[in-house]
Every structure is written in structure tokens, then in C-alpha cells.
Amino acid sequence: MRIGVLTSGGDCPGLNAVIRSVVHRAVVDHGDEVIGFRDGWKGLLECDYLKLDLDAVGGILARGGTILGSSRVQPSHLRDGVERARGHVQELGLDAIIPIGGEGTLKAARLLSDNGLPIVGVPKTIDNDIAVTDVTFGFDTAVGVATEALDRLKTTAESHQRVLVVEVMGRHTGWIALHSGMAAGAHAVVVPERPFDIEELARKVGERFEAGKRFAIVVAAEGAKPKAGSMEFDEGGKDVYGHERFAGIARQLSLELEHRLGKEARPVILGHVQRGGTPTAYDRVLATRFGWHAVEAVHRGEFGKMTALRGTDIVMVSLAEAVETLKTVPEDRYTEAECVL
Ligand code: F6P
Numbered sequence: 001m002r003i004g005v006l007t008s009g010g011d012c013p014g015l016n017a018v019i020r021s022v023v024h025r026a027v028v029d030h031g032d033e034v035i036g037f038r039d040g041w042k043g044l045l046e047c048d049y050l051k052l053d054l055d056a057v058g059g060i061l062a063r064g065g066t067i068l069g070s071s072r073v074q075p076s077h078l079r080d081g082v083e084r085a086r087g088h089v090q091e092l093g094l095d096a097i098i099p100i101g102g103e104g105t106l107k108a109a110r111l112l113s114d115n116g117l118p119i120v121g122v123p124k125t126i127d128n129d130i131a132v133t134d135v136t137f138g139f140d141t142a143v144g145v146a147t148e149a150l151d152r153l154k155t156t157a158e159s160h161q162r163v164l165v166v167e168v169m170g171r172h173t174g175w176i177a178l179h180s181g182m183a184a185g186a187h188a189v190v191v192p193e194r195p196f197d198i199e200e201l202a203r204k205v206g207e208r209f210e211a212g213k214r215f216a217i218v219v220a221a222e223g224a225k226p227k228a229g230s231m232e233f234d235e236g237g238k239d240v241y242g243h244e245r246f247a248g249i250a251r252q253l254s255l256e257l258e259h260r261l262g263k264e265a266r267p268v269i270l271g272h273v274q275r276g277g278t279p280t281a282y283d284r285v286l287a288t289r290f291g292w293h294a295v296e297a298v299h300r301g302e303f304g305k306m307t308a309l310r311g312t313d314i315v316m317v318s319l320a321e322a323v324e325t326l327k328t329v330p331e332d333r334y335t336e337a338e339c340v341l
Contacts, residue, residue: 005068007040007100007124010102013277018124019036020057021290022052025296036052036067038050040068040072040099041105073108096120101121106123124137127139133308135309150183164215165220168220174328193334197341202256223244253265
């Protein structure tokens with residue numbers, strides 16, 4: 001068989017581990033040929049690819065980023081490009097395409113699959129917001145990075161008696177904020193799923209200082225918003241891909257808290273550091289299993305599906321189901337965490 005692989009959307013620790021696993025399973029065990037499209041869907045639309053043999057994937061298991069490169073493509077561009085993609089698949093004699101990506105990539109995968117292209121998807125995102133899989137690789141790494149940063153920030157916050165508002169990634173969901181906040185013992189966490197009450201947040205942080213504590217750490221998911229009308233808040237706009245361009249929750253919250261409490265407050269934006277660098281052992285294992293199972297699904301002809309983790313098993317779920325809803329954090333997880341507003 002001839003298989004094409006691509007990585008699309010925001011990168012994520014573990015992408016290279018999937019690519020390596022696909023090549024190992026396909027080339028070594030099945031005698032397949034594998035090619036990799038450069039820079040995501042763009043590579044498929046422009047027929048820009050490289051051959052992926054064992055040498056090409058040597059030493060990449062622990063490497064962050066993606067050796068194939070990634071990019072975002074406007075949905076309309078892809079809709080217009082379906083026939084071009086089909087032409088390239090035929091021209092290259094491909095039996096299957098394995099796109100590795102998050103929400104946007106999986107929607108694009110579904111579009112191509114609905115148009116008859118042989119697709120087996122692999123989900124990825126540090127945000128952990130793909131509904132049909134228990135977890136996505138990259139999340140564990142991102143939570144580890146954020147937790148280590150929070151641990152470090154506690155010591156400097158205490159030295160200066162400051163409030164530090166730490167912005168972590170998570171545009172629609174608060175998984176990273178919740179897990180890193182719990183792991184590091186943050187004093188308050190705000191998330192996109194629950195618009196927060198600024199009065200309550202200021203009271204919570206204020207009470208901590210009144211009780212004699214000398215600092216406070218607030219974790220804010222980048223997509224968190226205050227309750228409508230409760231404080232002045234710049235929501236930012238949208239970028240060309242239709243994604244929200246956030247205007248900086250940490251900056252806005254630290255100004256507001258400093259103003260309300262008379263305590264020095266600083267914003268800290270962890271940003272893309274959460275996405276870079278080597279994946280944890282957990283993420284490497286999950287990514288490797290996803291790659292292996294994706295190749296098996298190709299050989300069974302199970303197209304229009306993607307790999308997912310359910311309990312300890314890897315299962316195949318339809319792309320249609322995969323893109324239906326996002327996995328937000330359930331209410332009871334917030335309740336038990338206590339630090340979430
Ligand atoms: O979806 C993954 C993610 O890391 C989000 O958490 C974040 O909002 C977004 O990607 C950032 O995208 P970009 O790298 O295009 O700025």
C-alpha cells in the first residue's frame with residue numbers, strides 16, 4: 001500500500017512519535033510505502049511531499065514539533081480544493097491518507113472523507129478537547145510544563161507579595177488550567193466553560209491576603225471570560241481562520257485585581273512554551289499506539305474514522321462523531337477541584 005501522512009493545525013508534543021510509529025508499522029511490518037505531505041493540508045493541495053522511510057524517522061520519537069511542518073488552512077480554501085486533493089491522491093497512487101490534527105483538521109478530514117477520499121484520522125491537541133477520546137497526546141506534556149511554571153512562579157510571587165495571573169492555553173475548554181491548577185495548588189482558576197464573577201475572584205484573593213498569606217496564584221485559561229457586564233473586558237476579534245484572537249485575560253485580570261485589591265499583580269503568559277519541546281513518556285506511548293492503530297485501520301479499509309483512547313483500549317470512531325461536539329470539563333470536576341470559580 002501507499003500511505004500519505006500529514007500534520008495540520010497547531011503543533012503538539014507527540015506528533016513526531018505518531019509519524020515514526022506509522023512508518024515503522026507500515027514499512028517494516030506491512031511492506032508499505034509512506035510519504036509525508038509538508039505543512040499540513042497545504043502539502044496535499046500543492047502536492048508537496050517527501051518520502052518517509054526508516055532513516056527519515058530515525059531519532060524523532062522524543063523530538064517536539066513535527067518533522068513534516070504544519071499550517072492552518074482556511075476552511076473555504078480546502079472546500080474549494082477537494083477535487084485538487086483527489087487528483088493528487090490518484091496521481092500519487094495513494095491508498096490512504098492519515099491526517100494528524102485537532103478539531104479543525106478533523107473537520108477537514110471529515111469533509112474529504114465525505115467526498116470519498118480514503119482517510120484515517122489521528123487526534124491531537126494539547127487542549128484535550130476532542131470529545132470522543134478520553135485524552136489526546138500533548139495534553140500530559142502541556143500540563144507538566146504549566147505545572148512546573150506554576151511551582152516556580154509561587155516562589156517569586158511570595159518574595160514580592162504579589163498576585164500572579166498565569167495564562168495557560170485552552171481556547172474553548174479549561175482542561176490545562178484545571179489540571180495544572182490542581183497539580184500546583186493554585187488559589188483560583190478561571191475557565192472558558194464558566195464565565196467568572198470578578199467580585200468573587202477579588203474576594204477570594206483578598207481573603208487570602210487578609211488571612212496572612214503573602215501571595216496568590218490565579219490560573220486563567222486563555223478563553224476564560226467574565227460574566228457579561230461584570231467588568232470591562234476586551235474580547236479581541238477573529239483571525240482569518242475564524243479563530244478567536246484573544247486580547248489577553250492575564251493582562252486584563254491582573255490590572256483589575258491590582259486596582260480592586262491594592263496589591264501588586266503581574267500577568268504571566270505561558271503561551272507556546274506549553275506546546276514545544278519533548279513529549280512526556282505518557283504522550284509518546286499514546287502517540288505511538290495511535291500511529292500503530294491508524295495503519296491497522298488503513299489495512300482493514302476502515303476509512304472515515306479516527307483512533308481514540310477509551311479506557312486502556314484504542315478504538316476507531318467515526319470522524320462525523322468525532323467533530324460533533326467538543327469535550328468541555330464536566331461541572332463536577334470543577335466542584336471537586338474547589339479552586340475553580
Ligand atoms: O488548539 C491548540 C492551541 O494550542 C490552543 O490552545 C491555542 O489557542 C492555539 O492552539 C494557538 O494557536 P496558534 O499557534 O495558531 O497561535
